[in-house]
Amino acid sequence: MDHFEEQLARMMRSSQEYAPFELRQRERLQDAVRTRRRLRAARNAAGSVLAVAVLALALMLRPGGTQQVEPSSPAPAPTTSVPGTSPTPTSEPPSSPPVTSDSSTPTSPSTTATSTSTSTESVSVPPPETSITP
Amino acid sequence: MRRARDGGFDGFVAARWSALLHLARLLTGGDRHRAEDLLQESLVKLWFVWAKVGEEAPEAYVRQVMARAAARSARRRWWGERPVEQVPEVALPGDVSAAVAERSRLETALAQLTPKQRAAVVLRYYQDLPDRQVAEVLGCPVGTARSHASRGVARLRQLLSDVIEPVG
Missing domain, CATH: 1.20.5 (Single alpha-helices involved in coiled-coils or other helix-helix interfaces)
Known part of the structure; x- marks a missing residue:
């Protein structure tokens, strides 16, 4: 400085x-x-x-955004309905093969009949001509 | 809490007002009104950060705020000379007005510098800060701060050559 x-x-x-x-x-x-x-x-x-x-x-x-806010449509009704309301005959088809009608599961024939009448889904359903024919 | 802050803040301002106002006056090239505005603005900023810097270095904070604001200022001191009705008398040696005249000359000379040069010179020679601290306060590189100070001093040498006689 x-x-x-x-x-x-x-x-x-x-x-x-x-x-x-x-x-x-x-x-x-x-x-x-x-x-x-x-x-x-x-x-x-x-x-x-x-x-x-x-x-x-x-x-x-x-x-x-506005459409997604709404709740989705109600869930589909269960496919297994009351057996009495089904229009299909509840009697077991005579032509059903004996191998499918297990004696330990007595409800299996009715469920298969109901499923064939209410929906088109094929869940181990036998061919129609064999199940409908009396 | 606010009362404690206000108490400490008020005490600091009352104690350091005179020195800070002088610093502001030098930074503004001698303009008293602008110096007071600069100091007021800086103290308002200090009030809001008093809880942080109040117990550490409030004066350094105010100095930095003032120096940066003054260095940013693009305004030149056009109001440095005001018209007066009577020309002031020439100061005689030993006269009381000699100090006033000397201060007036100094302020007029400082007003001729650019704001950055003035801030660097004031921080360097009035606050006695080293170049590194001058650079920190101004927020610029050390070389830039040194350049501002040296150019400012060179300009002041020309302006104050008749006030400060060379040795020898």
């Missing part, structure tokens, strides 16, 4: 004059803090409202 720089530093320090923190400056500072706090609160509130609005808009504009 040369002579000029030393003198420059001295001038900067010696030029300081005492300036008390007056009531006017204190009130101005408090007002500025209060204003800034209000501004921050308003900005935060506006940000929250904007975020909620954007979220709601995104939910509304989601592709197929």
Whole structure:
């Protein structure tokens, strides 16, 4: 630090004059803090409202969002209905092969008859001409 | 909690107001009103972070905020010279007004610098910070801060040559 720089530093320090923190400056500072706090609160509130609005808009504009909200169609009724309501004869077809009518499972003939009458699914169903013929 | 913060904050401001205002005045090239605005803005920012920096280094925080704001400022001090009705008398040696005249010359010279040069010179020579800290406060590389300070001092050498006599 040369002579000029030393003198420059001295001038900067010696030029300081005492300036008390007056009531006017204190009130101005408090007002500025209060204003800034209000501004921050308003900005935060506006940000929250904007975020909620954007979220709601995104939910509304989601592709197929409204259709997907609805519950799906009711589940199909079970295929095993009451044997008495079936229009098909409950009597065991005489032409059924004896190997399928197991003696340990007495309900198997009725279930096979019901399944052939209510649905087209072939669950170990014998051919129609053999089961319908009396 | 807020009362405790306000108490500590108010105490700090009351204790350091004069020194901080002088720093702000140097950073603004001597403009008293703008210096007070700069200090007020910096203190408002300090109030919001008082819980973090209040017990550590509040003055360093205010200094950094003020220096960066002053260095960013693109405004030049066109109001450095105001028209007066009477021309001030020439200061005589030993006169009380000599100090005032010297301060006025210093502020007028500082006002001729760019904001970055002025901030670097004030931090370097008034705050007595090393180049590395000047760079940290201004948020620039050390070489840039050193360049600002050296150019500012070179300019001040020209402007204050008749106030500060060379040795020898």
